[in-house]
Amino acid sequence: xxxxxxxxxxxxxxxxxxxxxxxxxxxxxxxxxxxRGEPCLLVTMDEPPSEVKSNMGQFGWNLDRLKILDAxxxxxxxxxxxxxxxxxxALDVRDMEDVNGLRQSSxxxxxxxxxxxxxxxxxxxxxxxxxxxxxxxKRIVVDSLTALKMxxxxxxxSRILIQSFMRFLSELEATTLIVSERLHRGTIETEFFLSxxxxxxxxxxxxxxxxxxxxxxxxxxxxxxxxxRPLAITKTGxxxxxxxxxxxxxxxxxxxxxxxxxxSRIVGEVSAILENVLHQIDEAHQRQIPVKDIEIAxxxxxxxxxxxxxxxxxxxxxxCDSQLRERLGTLPPPPPRVEAPKPPELIR
Amino acid sequence: xTGPTKIRTGVPGLDKMLHGGLVPGRPYIVSxxxxxxxxxxxxxxxxxxxxxxxxxxxxxxxEPPNELKINMRPFRWNLDDLELLDANSDIRRFExxxxxxxxxxxxPIKLRSLPERIRKTPDFESQEVTVHSLQxxxxxxxxxxxxxxxxxxxITALKYFCMREFEEILTTQSFIRFLTEAEVTTLLTLELxxxxxxxPEAFLAxxxxxxxxxxxxxxxxxxxxxxxxxxxxxxDLVYPFDITxxxxxxxxxxxxxxS
Numbered sequence: 001x002x003x004x005x006x007x008x009x010x011x012x013x014x015x016x017x018x019x020x021x022x023x024x025x026x027x028x029x030x031x032x033x034x035x036r037g038e039p040c041l042l043v044t045m046d047e048p049p050s051e052v053k054s055n056m057g058q059f060g061w062n063l064d065r066l067k068i069l070d071a072x073x074x075x076x077x078x079x080x081x082x083x084x085x086x087x088x089x090a091l092d093v094r095d096m097e098d099v100n101g102l103r104q105s106s107x108x109x110x111x112x113x114x115x116x117x118x119x120x121x122x123x124x125x126x127x128x129x130x131x132x133x134x135x136x137x138k139r140i141v142v143d144s145l146t147a148l149k150m151x152x153x154x155x156x157x158s159r160i161l162i163q164s165f166m167r168f169l170s171e172l173e174a175t176t177l178i179v180s181e182r183l184h185r186g187t188i189e190t191e192f193f194l195s196x197x198x199x200x201x202x203x204x205x206x207x208x209x210x211x212x213x214x215x216x217x218x219x220x221x222x223x224x225x226x227x228x229r230p231l232a233i234t235k236t237g238x239x240x241x242x243x244x245x246x247x248x249x250x251x252x253x254x255x256x257x258x259x260x261x262x263x264s265r266i267v268g269e270v271s272a273i274l275e276n277v278l279h280q281i282d283e284a285h286q287r288q289i290p291v292k293d294i295e296i297a298x299x300x301x302x303x304x305x306x307x308x309x310x311x312x313x314x315x316x317x318x319x320c321d322s323q324l325r326e327r328l329g330t331l332p333p334p335p336p337r338v339e340a341p342k343p344p345e346l347i348r
Numbered sequence: 349x350t351g352p353t354k355i356r357t358g359v360p361g362l363d364k365m366l367h368g369g370l371v372p373g374r375p376y377i378v379s380x381x382x383x384x385x386x387x388x389x390x391x392x393x394x395x396x397x398x399x400x401x402x403x404x405x406x407x408x409x410x411e412p413p414n415e416l417k418i419n420m421r422p423f424r425w426n427l428d429d430l431e432l433l434d435a436n437s438d439i440r441r442f443e444x445x446x447x448x449x450x451x452x453x454x455x456p457i458k459l460r461s462l463p464e465r466i467r468k469t470p471d472f473e474s475q476e477v478t479v480h481s482l483q484x485x486x487x488x489x490x491x492x493x494x495x496x497x498x499x500x501x502x503i504t505a506l507k508y509f510c511m512r513e514f515e516e517i518l519t520t521q522s523f524i525r526f527l528t529e530a531e532v533t534t535l536l537t538l539e540l541x542x543x544x545x546x547x548p549e550a551f552l553a554x555x556x557x558x559x560x561x562x563x564x565x566x567x568x569x570x571x572x573x574x575x576x577x578x579x580x581x582x583x584d585l586v587y588p589f590d591i592t593x594x595x596x597x598x599x600x601x602x603x604x605x606x607s
Contacts, residue, residue, distance in 0.1 A: 007418075010415065119439075159509060160508070164437065170466055171439065171467075194410060194411075218383025220415070220419050223422075226568035227566075228565075
């Protein structure tokens, strides 16, 4: 789907709702690196490493050589009797095979995670690695940025912090996958436009079965497959079916992913056109132009709209719109070609 | 009486939509969701200028210039003479360290002599980009030489990362005013959210070219429309376009709108 794979040395984003398989995809990406003998690092901020270990153990993957950086914060010390320690100074990177049990919050101090400390930790480990083994990390997964954003960036300017964090990751020249949940669709989230690509996972309910799908939303510097493809979580991990089409339109057991995505856009478009059409009908009434048939057509369009047949509604509405324009004599909408364009504004 | 002379954008079909091209010396906005093709369109605009022997400047705020160089390679455009200004802020220091304003430190680099690897943040100082310093730097550059075309990629990054102590809209407005006074034709790219409201910056420039990205069962469909163009007539319709090895091509032949 990516036309061969990711371009190395750049940060990418995996997005999707909870339970869509983001962490699995991240782990699988690291697994592939391990099999090629590349040093890989997992920075976990959501799940404690022990849970990651047992969860990924189910796939039978050999992740023993994976380095894991535990950046999960401790139980928060509410009373401030315990001194707060930055993770950056206290924790070390461990091999996956050494992970056992959940780290208990210490009674004496509580670990707190901030972007800065995570950054410091990664940097330290990166340098250590370079010194020890004369090789640098090739693949890094940060799981997840949403956790970091929600818990560790309070009160600070998160956009600039993320920008700096992404810059930091790109300067490491390791291929980085950042797991991020899209919290609000209406806002522009920094990591999405700064990343060089976005892999989006979809999850939807179809009857009583959960359907999964995967799509590439953005990939700088390469062509890519722009279809939404079905995705399954199998015993050996995620499996995308790059040759299968997602059928949106056929009945019953089909995948309806992406349709809702498209729908939300069409709804806006159709309602705008319909509004415009109604406006024109009003005008036609005023100018006493007969538009009875169009009114009927419009009501049909609105019926489609109510029944959520947006494609039909759009077609119908567009037809009405053009007919109306013709009748009102506003088509073509006289582009003011005749009128001389304004002289360029005076700029001083 | 004819209108003002216009310059070509270099994007097949777009000039037709703009009824001849862009009125030179003014700022314009190219908006669209992430992955809709803004950077490619902007680069194509610069390439057109380079072919005519014009001086062009690309101000990169989103991605490191070395990646831009690699990303644009598949198109086989001759961009050797394109000047690139790296306005990416460095990794932020959390300890107090000397912060360098880019106005004193940075110079645009020609694409041909640009290194392939990313610039590393030096250990003891870090470069921070603010609107103020960027503006000063540009002012200095404009005195030295005349630029014909400038692309700023993107104004969203500028707003998000470079305006810490400033009022965002006002500062953007003043920055656009600054560009107007410099009388260069500027394309500013603007990120749009997947859904929801269009950021107010869209209304500040003299024109807005909007890129749309729609997904349906046959893949991603791309459309382009002119939302606003002061001082000229333009096409009202939404046209489909493709990104191919030759860059962006707009299909103006079909009168089909985004249905």
